[in-house]
Amino acid sequence: MGMQEAVQKQKTVIVVGAGPAGLMAAEGICAAGHQVHVYDAKPSACRKFLLAGVGGMNITHSEAYPDFIQRYYDKAEWLDSAIRQFNADALRDWIHGLGIETFIGTSGRVFPKDMKAAPLLRNWLKRLRDAGVQFHMRHKMVALSDNQVEFEHVGENITAQADAIVLAMGGASWPKLGSDGAWVPVLSEKGIAVAPLQSANCGFYCEWSDHLKTKFAGSPLKDVAFSFTLADGKKVTKKGECIVTQDGMEGSLIYAFSKYLRDGINDSGRSSLSMDFLPLQSDEQVIKKLRNTKPKESFSKYLKRTLNITGVKTALLHESFPKEVFQTPESLAHCLKAVPVHFHKTKPIEEVISSAGGVCEASVDDVFMLKAMPGVFCAGEMLDWEAPTGGYLLTACFATGHLAAKGVNEFLERNE
Numbered sequence: 001m002g003m004q005e006a007v008q009k010q011k012t013v014i015v016v017g018a019g020p021a022g023l024m025a026a027e028g029i030c031a032a033g034h035q036v037h038v039y040d041a042k043p044s045a046c047r048k049f050l051l052a053g054v055g056g057m058n059i060t061h062s063e064a065y066p067d068f069i070q071r072y073y074d075k076a077e078w079l080d081s082a083i084r085q086f087n088a089d090a091l092r093d094w095i096h097g098l099g100i101e102t103f104i105g106t107s108g109r110v111f112p113k114d115m116k117a118a119p120l121l122r123n124w125l126k127r128l129r130d131a132g133v134q135f136h137m138r139h140k141m142v143a144l145s146d147n148q149v150e151f152e153h154v155g156e157n158i159t160a161q162a163d164a165i166v167l168a169m170g171g172a173s174w175p176k177l178g179s180d181g182a183w184v185p186v187l188s189e190k191g192i193a194v195a196p197l198q199s200a201n202c203g204f205y206c207e208w209s210d211h212l213k214t215k216f217a218g219s220p221l222k223d224v225a226f227s228f229t230l231a232d233g234k235k236v237t238k239k240g241e242c243i244v245t246q247d248g249m250e251g252s253l254i255y256a257f258s259k260y261l262r263d264g265i266n267d268s269g270r271s272s273l274s275m276d277f278l279p280l281q282s283d284e285q286v287i288k289k290l291r292n293t294k295p296k297e298s299f300s301k302y303l304k305r306t307l308n309i310t311g312v313k314t315a316l317l318h319e320s321f322p323k324e325v326f327q328t329p330e331s332l333a334h335c336l337k338a339v340p341v342h343f344h345k346t347k348p349i350e351e352v353i354s355s356a357g358g359v360c361e362a363s364v365d366d367v368f369m370l371k372a373m374p375g376v377f378c379a380g381e382m383l384d385w386e387a388p389t390g391g392y393l394l395t396a397c398f399a400t401g402h403l404a405a406k407g408v409n410e411f412l413e414r415n416e
C-alpha cells in the first residue's frame, strides 16, 4: 500500500473510557492502522485497575476453559466467543509482552509477579502512546449519536466525530474512580436495553440481635461452608471464610454467593444461606463427639470441648435456633451443620467490587456493536454480565475489548 492510500484508509475511532476494556479496544484498533482517540472523564487512566492492584492484582485464572467460562453464569454462552479468542493464556502472553512476568498462586489464580497493576499500566500506556493513540482526559461523555460524541470538558461541552465509537465506561461500583453509571440514561433514552446496574461481589445486610451486634461485630467466621439452594433444587456449596459485621456479612465467601443471594432478594425480598460450621466432619462424626457429655457442664463449654465451636459460631447458633433443639446430639449436630442466615439487601453499589447489569445481550451483535447504532460498540463491565472474583472480571473486560476492536476493524473495512 502506498503512503497516500494508507492515509486515505486510516479512519478515526473514539474510545470512551480508559479502563482495561477501552484500552484493549484502543490497542486492537490502532494496530489495524486507525487513528484512535481515547477519552475519559477522569484526569488519568485505569483508576479502578490501579486500585485492584493495591490488594494484589488477580488478573486471570488458570483453571481449564470449560470451568472458566461457567464462571459467567447464564452469560457464559454469550461471552464464550470473546473469551475463547482472548483466553487466560492469551492474556498472560499479552502481559508477558509488556515485560511483566506472571505466576499462578496456590488457588489457581494468576497474578503479575510483583502483584501490582502500576508497572503493567505504565508499560501499556507508553506502548499505546508510542503507537499513536491520543488521550483526552477530563472528558465526560454526556450525549451520543451515530458518529458523534458530546463531552463535558472543564465546564464546556465539546463534540467529537469518528468513523466508529467504542464505549467502555465500566459499571457503577466505586464511582469516585470514574465509572459512575451516568452513561445508562444516555443509552436508555435511545431505546437501548440496559439492565439496571446492581451490586455484585458484595456483602449483604441481615438483622442480628443486639447481643450478636455488640459482642461479635467484626468477628471472622472461619472454616465454614455455605450452601445455597438454586430454584431447580441443586445445591451450591463453597468453603471459606467471611466476617460478621454490625449489620450483615462481608468477605470472600459471602461475595461468592452474591449473584444467587441478590437474585433471590430481587425475586422475593429475602434470600437465605445455610452455614455448616463443621464442613470437614460428617453428621455421624459430629454426633459421636456430641455423645461425650459431662454432667453439669455448660452448653458453651460442651461445644468447645467436643467440637471446638466457640464465640461467634455459638452466638449464631443461638441466633437461629431455640434451645430445645440442642437437647439431643442428633438434632444439635443437624443444627451445627445447617445454620440458616437470612439477608434482605445488598451492600450499596458504591462500596462493592463490581456491578451486575449493563447493556443487554439483545442490544448488541456478536462483536458487541449496538444493533440500534451501527458503528457504536460496547466492551467491559458496562455489558450485562457478572462473574466472581478470581481474575474473571478483568479477563472478560480485556476479552470483550479485544473482540470489540476486531468488530470495529471489520466494520471500518466494510464501510470504506
Ligand SMILES: Cc1cc2nc3c(=O)[nH]c(=O)nc-3n(C[C@H](O)[C@H](O)[C@H](O)COP(=O)(O)OP(=O)(O)OC[C@H]3O[C@@H](n4cnc5c(N)ncnc54)[C@H](O)[C@@H]3O)c2cc1C
Binding pocket: 016, 017, 018, 019, 020, 021, 022, 039, 040, 041, 042, 045, 046, 047, 048, 049, 051, 052, 053, 056, 057, 058, 059, 060, 139, 140, 141, 142, 168, 169, 170, 171, 173, 174, 177, 178, 179, 180, 181, 182, 183, 352, 353, 354, 379, 380, 381, 382, 390, 391, 392, 393, 394, 395, 397
Ligand atoms: C477494589 C477492587 C478490586 C478489584 N480487584 C480485581 C481483581 O483483583 N481482579 C479482577 O479481575 N477484577 C478486579 N476488580 C474489578 C475490575 O477492576 C473491573 O471489573 C474492571 O476495572 C472493569 O474494567 P472496565 O474497563 O470495563 O471499566 P473501568 O475500569 O471501570 O473503566 C471505565 C472508565 O470509563 C470512564 N468513564 C465512565 N463514565 C464515563 C463517561 N461518561 N465519560 C467518559 N469516561 C467515563 C471511567 O473514568 C473509567 O476510567 C476490582 C475492583 C475493585 C473496585
